[in-house]
Structure formats: structure tokens, C-alpha cells
Amino acid sequence: MSDEVEPGYVRVRLDLSYDGTDFSGWAKQARGQRTVQGEIEDALRTVTRSGETTYELTVAGRTDAGVHARGQVAHVDLPAELWAEHQEKLLKRLAGRLPKDVRVWSLTEAPEGFNARFSAIWRRYAYRVTDHHGGVDPLLRGHVLWHDWPLDVDAMNAAARGLLGEHDFAAYCKKREGATTIRTLQELSLQRGADGIITATVRADAFCHNMVRSLIGALLFVGDGHRPPEWPAKVLAAGVRDSAVHVVRPHGLTLEEVGYPADELLMARNKEARNRRSLPVRGGCC
Incomplete structure (x- = not known):
């Protein structure tokens, strides 16, 4: 399964933390409950003036309702022009738009092969x-x-x-x-x-x-x-x-x-993590 970034887009890594007390977990839900993913995507759409377009986040670990995070990692693919326009001030603008129980600490252009979920070791x-x-x-x-x-x-x-x-x-x-x-x-x-x-x-x-x-x-x-x-x-x-x-x-x-391998090993880890795992057969006969 390919995870190449589409031409004209930039993959951005987000390092973030949140108090999970008042969230229904990380992932967006159909019932419209408050989630960490929803809050960040809404804030990102607002500060980049993206109208109805939502740029979806991929996260290292989908935490459940009530679970906190100090070192969560996510990524988002943004149009290169949008990233170039907003890169310098994006972190501060997000700080002003996000609720106080979720913070983004850094936004960096991710190395080739990086996937917040599948590259993690x-x-x-x-x-x-x-x-x-x-x-x-x-x-x-x-x-x-x-x-x-x-x-x-x-x-x-x-x-x-x-x-x-x-x-x-x-x-x-x-x-x-x-x-x-x-x-x-x-x-x-x-x-x-x-x-x-x-x-x-x-x-x-x-x-x-x-x-x-x-x-x-x-x-x-x-x-x-x-x-x-x-x-x-x-x-x-x-x-x-x-x-x-x-x-x-x-x-x-x-x-x-969340731990990641060296940049040159990201793609290999990305592919390995997508394979369905099985335990080795142990022992002999009888």
C-alpha cells in the first residue's frame, strides 16, 4: 500500500498534547461528539481560511474518551502553496484558536516516508x-x-x-x-x-x-x-x-x-507495520 504524498502537497508533522477529560476520544465521530481530531481540524481550517475544505489528520495512537496525551504525534497533508503562505505564523494562530485543553507544540515538514501511525516503532x-x-x-x-x-x-x-x-x-x-x-x-x-x-x-x-x-x-x-x-x-x-x-x-x-526510527528507515517501517502479524509456530511434533 503506497503512502506517497500527492504532488503539490507537503506532509506536516504535528507534536501535540491534550487533557482528555472533556473529549470523546481522539477520532471524529458521526454523532457529533467533541473530539481532539475534530477540534484541531476545525482550527486548522479556520486559521488557513480553507472554507469548507478539511485536511484530515492521521495520528500515532487513537486515544479513548478520557485518556490524556503529552507526546501525541499526528500528520496532515497540506497544499504546498497553503503551507508556504501560513507556515511562519501557523503555530501561533492555532494557539489562539484552539481550546485550552489541546495544544500543538510544533509543526514541521515531515521527512520522506513518514507516517505518524505506521512509521512509529x-x-x-x-x-x-x-x-x-x-x-x-x-x-x-x-x-x-x-x-x-x-x-x-x-x-x-x-x-x-x-x-x-x-x-x-x-x-x-x-x-x-x-x-x-x-x-x-x-x-x-x-x-x-x-x-x-x-x-x-x-x-x-x-x-x-x-x-x-x-x-x-x-x-x-x-x-x-x-x-x-x-x-x-x-x-x-x-x-x-x-x-x-x-x-x-x-x-x-x-x-x-511516540518513537520513530531514523529518517532513512521510515519507509521500510511504514510498509512493515501494515502487514498483518502472526505468531511463529513453536515447538515440534506430538
Whole structure:
């Protein structure tokens, strides 16, 4: 599948962040709900005086309703003349037009082969939770989950190690027709800060729907003593949804960063990521 930019157009990379509290997720929806994509495309159309023309964004990670982003990446293909005319002042004009819960930090001409979604080699999320008896700091309530049982971080890290690597994460994903649930989980670790907030760092080549929040739900069940550290890996191996795995609330989740290869490898990664994945056949006979 070709991803070449049409003649006369320029591919522009956007680095952005948003507070997901009042958004119905990233992607535009037919029901007219407020979305991050919709707000940025509307603002872009206004500040470039494009009339009825909407230039559609492609994003690295489609976040769900209530999920935040600090290091989101998107791209948009703009007519070369429009880009040349507005390039110098576009960032400041967007700052004046966008609502305060979404910001674009940079607009740069993307290198050849760049695709915000398919060129990415990893996405890193953080999920923040506290088990403080008093609850969550009111100033952080929109970004930290309160878990009202004491959590054993060492037990959670022991459980997390059993989930690393390339697996079929069907047990932790909301199934989508025609989509694979095979992913490579590169990092899953938890650390308690001096403020008592536990931050889970989750990094993978890509994520399927609800995967991060389901993984955190399983680890919380281990952390509060309801399940042993071996349990999340057993659920993974079973390959089916377990009713005991809860999808935790979205507000504790933030997309922190998206990683890309060197410019000369972008096109190859772009093509590789479009291929449907399967796990290698392991073992021998019998």
C-alpha cells in the first residue's frame, strides 16, 4: 500500500498534547461528539481560511474518551502553496484558536516516508494510581486513579515480567473485526514515587483496544492481593477474556511519547507495520 504524498502537497508533522477529560476520544465521530481530531481540524481550517475544505489528520495512537496525551504525534497533508503562505505564523494562530485543553507544540515538514501511525516503532504510556487512604490530591484527580486497597508494587512488577515480549494479547484486548491482537510488549514496570503515586510505564510497538487499561486492571488485582503474581500470565496464555480482568478508568492514562526510527528507515517501517502479524509456530511434533 503506497503512502506517497500527492504532488503539490507537503506532509506536516504535528507534536501535540491534550487533557482528555472533556473529549470523546481522539477520532471524529458521526454523532457529533467533541473530539481532539475534530477540534484541531476545525482550527486548522479556520486559521488557513480553507472554507469548507478539511485536511484530515492521521495520528500515532487513537486515544479513548478520557485518556490524556503529552507526546501525541499526528500528520496532515497540506497544499504546498497553503503551507508556504501560513507556515511562519501557523503555530501561533492555532494557539489562539484552539481550546485550552489541546495544544500543538510544533509543526514541521515531515521527512520522506513518514507516517505518524505506521512509521512509529513504539508508543509509551503511563498509568498513575494511588492507594493513599485519603484518596487523590484534588489537583490531580483528573489524572490519577484512586485504588482503595493497599498495593504491593513488588508483586505487581513480578506479575508484569510474565507479560513481556511478543504475544497474542486477545485476553487483554477488545476484539475488533479483522484486526490482529498480536503485539510486542517492550516494557511494563511500576514505581512508587515520593508522593505515593504509583506510575506504571507501558511501552509496546502498538496497542490494541483497551489493552493498557486491561493490563493495569490485572496488575492491580495482584497488587491488592486478590490474585497471585502468576495469574496475569496465565490469563494471557489462555487467550480469552477473563471476567476478573477489569478495564480500569481512563483518566489515569496518558500517552507520553511516540518513537520513530531514523529518517532513512521510515519507509521500510511504514510498509512493515501494515502487514498483518502472526505468531511463529513453536515447538515440534506430538
